[in-house]
Amino acid sequence: MAVTMRDVAARAGVSIKTVSRVVNEQGEISEETRQRVQRAIEELGYKPNIVARSLITGRTNTIGLLVAEIETPFLLRVQVGIEPIAREHNYNVILFSVADTADEVKGLEVMRQQRVDGVIMNSISLYQDNSHILDFCRTGIPLVAVNRYGLDDSVCQIVWDDETASTEAVLHLVQLGHRRIAHIGGPLDRHSSHCRLQGYKKGLAQAGLPCQDRYIIHGDYLYPSGYNATLSLLAVDPPPTAIFVANDVMAIACLAAVQRSGRRVPDDVAIIGVGGEAFTRYTTPTLTTISLPTAEAGRRAAEMLLAQINDQPLPTTKVVLPASLIVRESCGGQPMTTFDPVALFTAEGRPPVT
Amino acid sequence: MAVTMRDVAARAGVSIKTVSRVVNEQGEISEETRQRVQRAIEELGYKPNIVARSLITGRTNTIGLLVAEIETPFLLRVQVGIEPIAREHNYNVILFSVADTADEVKGLEVMRQQRVDGVIMNSISLYQDNSHILDFCRTGIPLVAVNRYGLDDSVCQIVWDDETASTEAVLHLVQLGHRRIAHIGGPLDRHSSHCRLQGYKKGLAQAGLPCQDRYIIHGDYLYPSGYNATLSLLAVDPPPTAIFVANDVMAIACLAAVQRSGRRVPDDVAIIGVGGEAFTRYTTPTLTTISLPTAEAGRRAAEMLLAQINDQPLPTTKVVLPASLIVRESCGGQPMTTFDPVALFTAEGRPPVT
C-alpha cells in the first residue's frame, strides 16, 4: 500500500538519497535525473512520510492551539486569524479546548507529548494561576498567549486595550451631551471587567463628571444579568441617560429591558456595548459597540510564534492592540436617517452565514 | 535536552524494551522492576516520543477536521461537538479551514501527508463536485462527511433533516390560523435552500393550502437580502400574515423590516427562522427558529469515525438527525406574557460569553 522512497528510487534507478534530494530540492541534481525521479514519484503516487521526517528533523511543523471555551464566537475569531497564517507557512494547527486551569495543564502536557513546535494559548481573561505556563516555557517550546493577564514580559503575549476604548466610549457619550452615564460591569473575577470599569472611570474623570456607585452594577456577562441590571439602573432617581455595558450580550439585554420599559433607544437612553459581536449589527436600533481586534490578535500571535520557532528576533514580547469604537444607532451618535441594510452590510464586512 | 527511553533504561538498569513495556503496560513485568522504571521516568521527566511511535505503529492518533467557512458560529458548533470525543479517545484534532472545492482538494491532500487516522469533513451545503472525496476514500483512510449532499451510501455521513422540520414549522403556523404563509428562501446553489423550500411546500400541501409563487422570494442567506425580500413580500396584495425564513440571519432582517414598516410581530406578521443561532434568543420579540443538531452531529461524526478507525462494525453509513422547532415569541405560538430572561436563559442553556 504505502509507497516509500525506496520504491521510487528503485523505479527511477537511483538511490534513496537522490529521491530525498529531489523531494526537498536540495543539493545538485542533474535535470535529467530530477525528471526521472519526478516521473517515478507521480507514477507511484508517492507522498513523503512526514512522520519519519519529523522523527529525524525533530520538528513536527505543527502548532498547538489551546482555546478557552470554544463555543464563544468571540474567541473563535482568534482561531480564525491563526489558521491561515499557519497554513501559509506550512504549519498545521492542532486543537485543544480548555474549560479551566486543570484543562490547561493537561493541554500543555499533551502539546509537549505531541512534540508541537509551538503553542498559542487563547484565554478568557480570568485571574488564573500562571505557573504552568511558566513551567511550559522552561521546556524551550515557544509559546504565545493571547488575552492573558498577569504574565510578565518574559512570555510572548498579545492583548487588546479595552481600557482606552472604554474611556473613548464614555467620552463619546459625554460629547453627545450625556451627564448621567451608568455602567453595567462584568464579573469581578475577570480581568476584562476591571479594564472596562477602569476605562469608564477614567472617562468620567476626564470629563470632570463624578463617578457614582449607584450608577454601577456588575453582572456576569450573561443575558439575564444585563436585563436585571438595567431594570435596577432605570429605577435610580434620576435614571441614567446612557449606559456603558461591559459586553455585547448584556448590552442587547439592556436594549431589550430599556425598550420593554417603554423608553426609546437612543432618545431616552443611549447604549454602548463591548465585543463587536456580529449580532450587534442586527438589533433595532443597531448597537454601538467596542470592537475587539480578535482576528488581528490571532494573526499576530501566529506570526509571533512562527518568528520564535524560526529563531527570528522579536521586536517586543508584548503586543498591545487597540480596540475601536463602532458608532451605530444605539447611542445616537450618528443617527441613520434611512436604514440601509446594504450599506450597513458592505461597510462592515460579511456577516455569518448559516 | 530530550530524554529518551535509552536514558530511562540506563538509569533503571534495565533494557529499553522493558521501559517500553512499562510505558505501554504490556507484557509481564515484575512489580519491583515496574516501580524502578516508573521512578526513573519521573526523575528524568521522560515523555514518550509519539512521533517515533507513530512511525512504527503507522497510526498518528490524529484526526483531520476540514471545516468550511470557519467564521460561521453555525459550523463552529459541529467542531465543538467533535473535539471532546476525540480527546476522550486520545485523539488529536488538526484543523484545516476551506473556502471552496479547491481548498478541499488541498485539505485532503494535506491530511494524507499528515498521515491522519481519519478525516471529518464539515461542509456547507453547496452543490459541489464530490469526486475528490471518493478518491480520498479509496486511499482507505476513514472519512465522515457532515452536512454534505450528493454522496452515495458508500461514504459515511451525518446530515440533519431540515425538510421535515420546515414542514413542521409551516404546519405550526397553519395551526395558529395563518393562511397566507410566505417563504424567504436561501440561494439556489445550496442544497439546504431546496430542503427548506421543499419542506415549506409539503407543509402547505399537507394543510391543503395553495403554494403561490408571489409568496416565495429567494435571498442569499445574508442580512440585506432578507430585509429587501421582506419589503417585497409586504408589498404583495394581500400581504402574508406569516413568513417562514430559510435562515436566522435573514429572519432577523425580516423582523427588522416588518417592525420598521410599522407592523407588529407576531400580531401582524409571524416569523420563523432556521438555524437555532444564539442571537435568536435576544431579539425583541424573541425569534422562533428551527434548531439544527450541529453539536450532536459533531459528536456522532467523531464516534462514527473512531469506530471506523478501530474497525468496529457500523450499524449504518448514513445518520439522519432530526431538527427541532423552538417556539418563541415571533410566531405567537406560545406568547410569553411576562418576559422572564432568567427562565429564558435556564430553559435553553448557556448563551455565548465575551
Place this chain on the structure above:
DNA sequence: AACGATAGCGTCAACGTTGTCTGGTCCGGA
C-alpha cells in the same frame, strides 16, 4: 531427575526519512 511451562526480561531488526561522508565522472585549464 527430567521435563515442559511460564514469568520476566533482553536482542535485534525494523519503520521511512535525512545528514554526513565519500566516491566517481566530467570538464576546463595548465
Place this chain on the structure above:
DNA sequence: TCCGGACCAGACAACGTTGACGCTATCGTT
C-alpha cells in the same frame, strides 16, 4: 597529460520507538 573543482549520486548511520523472537531462571509435574 594531468589536475582541481564542479557536479552528481551512493553507502551508512542515525532519529526513538515497537514487534518478533529468544533466552534464562524458576516452578510444578510426572
